Amino acid sequence: MSALISLENVSITRGATSVLADVDLSLAAGERLAIVGPNGAGKTTLLRTIVGLERPARGVVRLFGTACADERAFRRFRPRIGFLFQDSDDQLFCPSVIEDVSFGPLNMGCTADEARRRAQAALDALAIGHLAERISHRLSGGEKRLVCLAGLLAMQPDVLMLDEPTNGIDAENGQRLRAALHAFPGAMLLISHDDHFIAELATRAMVIHDRRLLPGERHGHRHVHEHWHVHPVDPS
Numbered sequence: 001m002s003a004l005i006s007l008e009n010v011s012i013t014r015g016a017t018s019v020l021a022d023v024d025l026s027l028a029a030g031e032r033l034a035i036v037g038p039n040g041a042g043k044t045t046l047l048r049t050i051v052g053l054e055r056p057a058r059g060v061v062r063l064f065g066t067a068c069a070d071e072r073a074f075r076r077f078r079p080r081i082g083f084l085f086q087d088s089d090d091q092l093f094c095p096s097v098i099e100d101v102s103f104g105p106l107n108m109g110c111t112a113d114e115a116r117r118r119a120q121a122a123l124d125a126l127a128i129g130h131l132a133e134r135i136s137h138r139l140s141g142g143e144k145r146l147v148c149l150a151g152l153l154a155m156q157p158d159v160l161m162l163d164e165p166t167n168g169i170d171a172e173n174g175q176r177l178r179a180a181l182h183a184f185p186g187a188m189l190l191i192s193h194d195d196h197f198i199a200e201l202a203t204r205a206m207v208i209h210d211r212r213l214l215p216g217e218r219h220g221h222r223h224v225h226e227h228w229h230v231h232p233v234d235p236s
């Protein structure tokens with residue numbers, strides 16, 4: 001079966017600086033591929049290049065079998081790729097949560113009723129249905145993260161690209177986020193510095209090292225594990 005997303009010999013430069021060189025990547029249906037690497041390695045740049053927010057100096061970006069070189073070509077496929085930005089404030093722009101989450105389905109041609117139904121279902125799936133009428137920019141950081149993800153799930157994309165999805169998410173909401181991602185039937189590209197999250201969710205990993213994207217090896221260690229929590233002190 002052909003790849004949903006592929007990069008063929010892609011190099012990305014900013015001015016005179018090379019950010020990524022000779023990148024080959026292929027994402028098949030059902031795969032959950034983690035991209036890891038240190039701060040500034042080029043992980044976000046890679047995802048931005050896949051959806052055409054940055055253009056490679058060399059190489060081919062292929063989405064759903066079609067080589068994409070201009071805005072018109074990328075725009076055709078963006079609704080099929082849900083991209084969770086690293087900064088939620090770059091993603092939320094409507095006054096209320098329900099409007100933000102309905103925006104994608106509306107934009108894809110759903111009726112207002114259908115878009116709202118999908119939006120509420122996506123919020124409920126993440127157990128944040130109660131936030132529907134809240135003002136988006138007054139949410140907490142973790143709430144914003146979940147609302148952004150709900151907006152992507154409401155679009156029912158073929159691929160999710162998630163840039164640090166667990167950032168700012170507490171343990172309980174983290175479990176809901178993981179459950180929602182496990183239930184997502186499509187393919188996924190994940191960027192995360194959270195090793196546990198990657199180990200739990202990813203089916204494959206690649207690592208950016210010295211501007212190159214290399215196959216990664218996932219391995220686990222058994223530890224004797226000491227676990228610390230802070231609990232409220234019982235005042236009685």
Ligand SMILES: Nc1ncnc2c1ncn2[C@@H]1O[C@H](COP(=O)(O)OP(=O)(O)OP(=O)(O)O)[C@@H](O)[C@H]1O
Pocket residue numbers: 014019037038039040041042043044045046086
């Ligand atoms: N708009 C920009 N203009 C100039 N340089 C940029 C811009 N965006 C990113 N960079 C630089 O490009 C390089 C790759 O950045 P990128 O955000 O892709 O890294 P990253 O691997 O996602 O890092 P992190 O783990 O910190 O999020 C970095 O050196 C960064 O400083």
